[in-house]
Amino acid sequence: MSDRYLFRGKRIDTGEWVFGSYIHKWHDLARINSVIIQNENSEENGLLDDPLVRYYIDPKTVGQGTGLKDKNGTLIFEGDIIDDRLVGVGEVTFNRYAFKTSFKNNIGKWFFDYLESEIKAIKIIGNIHEEAANE
Numbered sequence: 468m469s470d471r472y473l474f475r476g477k478r479i480d481t482g483e484w485v486f487g488s489y490i491h492k493w494h495d496l497a498r499i500n501s502v503i504i505q506n507e508n509s510e511e512n513g514l515l516d517d518p519l520v521r522y523y524i525d526p527k528t529v530g531q532g533t534g535l536k537d538k539n540g541t542l543i544f545e546g547d548i549i550d551d552r553l554v555g556v557g558e559v560t561f562n563r564y565a566f567k568t569s570f571k572n573n574i575g576k577w578f579f580d581y582l583e584s585e586i587k588a589i590k591i592i593g594n595i596h597e598e599a600a601n602e
Contacts, residue, residue, distance in 0.1 A: 470542050473532040476524030477596065485522045489529060528596045533559065533566045533578055537589045548593045551576075553585065558595060 474489040530545035537543055547559045549568060557570035559578075566578040581589075 470532045470534045470536075473542070475528075475530050475532070475544055476522075476526075477528040479523045479525055485524065487522075489531075490521075491526075530594075531561060535578060535581070535586055537591050538587045539590065541591050543589070543591060544594070546595045547591050548595065550590045550592045551585070552588045552590075556592070 472488075473486055475484055475486045476489075477483065478485055528546075530547070533543045533545070535543050537549065543549065543559060545559055545561045545566065548556065549559060550556050551568070551570070554568075554574055554576065555570050555572055557568040557574075557576075560567050560569060568576050568578070570576070
């Protein structure tokens with residue numbers, strides 16, 4: 468699976484981050500939405516119905532991978548807080564068609580505008596879900 472189409476979310480039962488394909492289901496009987504991140508290998512291994520490869524996650528924590536990695540080689544996800552030594556601290560968001568970083572000094576920078584040398588200046592310092600928990 469391409470890193471650009473990889474999702475992450477926090478498991479409801481353990482609070483642990485999981486990564487894989489994103490599935491959003493509506494259950495008529497229960498009248499609830501469930502959000503599942505499924506292990507990326509589950510379908511090709513014939514394990515689509517195996518509960519060990521599906522995780523119910525908090526829908527507020529779902530974030531898509533940007534396909535880009537920070538200077539330490541860590542994949543950057545929507546919702547990450549990054550420190551761009553050239554611009555400052557900002558939050559990665561998905562704005563309808565593309566990923567964007569909104570910095571505290573009101574500068575916005577689209578990810579497709581980053582040069583390779585600029586990506587090497589970015590470091591993930593947290594994410595919005597863990598920051599909120601620490602406040």
